[in-house]
Amino acid sequence: MSCSNYLSITDILVSHEKVPCKFFYDLPKMGFLDPSAVDDDLKAGTNTEIPLWLAESLHSRRPPLLSVDLPKIYKDAYREILNADACTVDLYKLGQHFYELGCYVAKYDIKGDVTNTLINTFKQRFRMLLTASASNDSIGSMQPLSGSERKFAAAAAVTENAISMWLQRGDCALKTANMVANHRKRKRAEMEMF
Amino acid sequence: MFAEKVIELLKESERNPDTIDPFKDEKIRQILEEMQTLFIMNMNDANATTENKSLWTTVQVRHSALERNKRCLLAYLYSRMEKIKTLRWEFGSVLPPDVRELLSDDEYEWFSRYSTNLASYMRSLGQDIGYSGIDLTENLRPPKALYMEVVCTTDYGKLELSDGDVVMLRRNSRHFLPAAECQTLVRQGVLKQIV
Numbered sequence: 001m002s003c004s005n006y007l008s009i010t011d012i013l014v015s016h017e018k019v020p021c022k023f024f025y026d027l028p029k030m031g032f033l034d035p036s037a038v039d040d041d042l043k044a045g046t047n048t049e050i051p052l053w054l055a056e057s058l059h060s061r062r063p064p065l066l067s068v069d070l071p072k073i074y075k076d077a078y079r080e081i082l083n084a085d086a087c088t089v090d091l092y093k094l095g096q097h098f099y100e101l102g103c104y105v106a107k108y109d110i111k112g113d114v115t116n117t118l119i120n121t122f123k124q125r126f127r128m129l130l131t132a133s134a135s136n137d138s139i140g141s142m143q144p145l146s147g148s149e150r151k152f153a154a155a156a157a158v159t160e161n162a163i164s165m166w167l168q169r170g171d172c173a174l175k176t177a178n179m180v181a182n183h184r185k186r187k188r189a190e191m192e193m194f
Numbered sequence: 195m196f197a198e199k200v201i202e203l204l205k206e207s208e209r210n211p212d213t214i215d216p217f218k219d220e221k222i223r224q225i226l227e228e229m230q231t232l233f234i235m236n237m238n239d240a241n242a243t244t245e246n247k248s249l250w251t252t253v254q255v256r257h258s259a260l261e262r263n264k265r266c267l268l269a270y271l272y273s274r275m276e277k278i279k280t281l282r283w284e285f286g287s288v289l290p291p292d293v294r295e296l297l298s299d300d301e302y303e304w305f306s307r308y309s310t311n312l313a314s315y316m317r318s319l320g321q322d323i324g325y326s327g328i329d330l331t332e333n334l335r336p337p338k339a340l341y342m343e344v345v346c347t348t349d350y351g352k353l354e355l356s357d358g359d360v361v362m363l364r365r366n367s368r369h370f371l372p373a374a375e376c377q378t379l380v381r382q383g384v385l386k387q388i389v
Contacts, residue, residue: 007272025251057258176383177284182212
């Protein structure tokens with residue numbers, strides 16, 4: 001696990017996604033990792049889905065305790081759909097952290113197809129991303145974007161605003177600070193609830 | 195499954211990136227208990243590995259879970275720390291009581307120290323050229339005029355200006371004030387600028 005984003009919450013949520021794995025060794029008392037297991041112990045050769053962080057750390061042991069397989073959205077069937085026309089896919093439903101998780105699992109794909117798919121997908125969807133950031137119907141156009149794409153689109157909209165503000169020579173009213181304003185809104189919502 | 199509780203904690207704080215949530219000490223206690231249990235189980239199994247070699251794998255799984263829990267807890271505290279820093283810049287050195295109670299005691303102590311550090315840094319600025327410090331939280335945008343027109347959004351009370359005048363800030367009252375004196379209040383949401 002890379003240390004540069006050790007404290008990043010997004011990275012933690014990405015590594016919480018499940019990936020299919022095959023165990024090479026017996027794991028005593030770890031039967032609960034496989035929902036279909038009846039024994040207390042996990043037998044060697046079991047196929048099951050475990051969170052990515054556990055899979056990565058067990059894969060990096062010497063000798064590796066398991067082999068990691070690609071999640072189904074990075075397999076041939078989905079790769080074909082994405083390469084054909086990535087814009088038709090609702091990435092939010094398919095996998096909120098499509099790109100980030102892809103970067104992690106790409107190293108378990110020896111042929112390197114996953115990497116190409118990721119790049120292609122982003123290239124194809126870039127225009128869509130631009131439209132979404134400029135669109136007024138934010139709910140409709142943001143819907144099919146993945147988590148990070150939504151963040152990009154929001155950032156693009158903020159930048160757009162900043163530029164138009166700068167073009168007006170910065171002559172705009174001083175605003176209440178962001179966190180203060182949000183705290184107020186939240187408090188009002190809570191007051192209305194009771 | 196491991197580390198589920200701590201993920202709940204992080205998801206909650208991820209959902210509100212712009213506000214600070216109450217400190218969840220009950221949840222954190224539960225997570226620490228989970229870690230303690232994992233640690234004890236691991237210690238027992240590690241001692242038993244002399245008879246049963248296959249237990250090593252189990253120990254490694256639990257060890258990964260412990261490291262994961264630690265990482266998540268640290269990330270939670272760190273993300274709150276960043277938010278508390280923002281609190282200092284946006285609410286000022288005195289927190290309103292309803293914000294104050296969202297922080298844990300340790301966090302509040304951190305806030306006070308950060309606040310003191312920042313204040314003494316700002317006081318030290320420019321002393322070598324004869325100024326007595328500069329308030330960095332003011333003038334975030336270059337001021338266009340010395341005075342600005344503002345409307346009051348809450349019953350704030352009296353505001354004493356540096357020239358000795360006292361202004362009574364009542365809800366919905368309008369004032370024409372020196373920008374330097376009322377900027378902080380605009381940032382804190384007491385006043386609203388009219389353009």
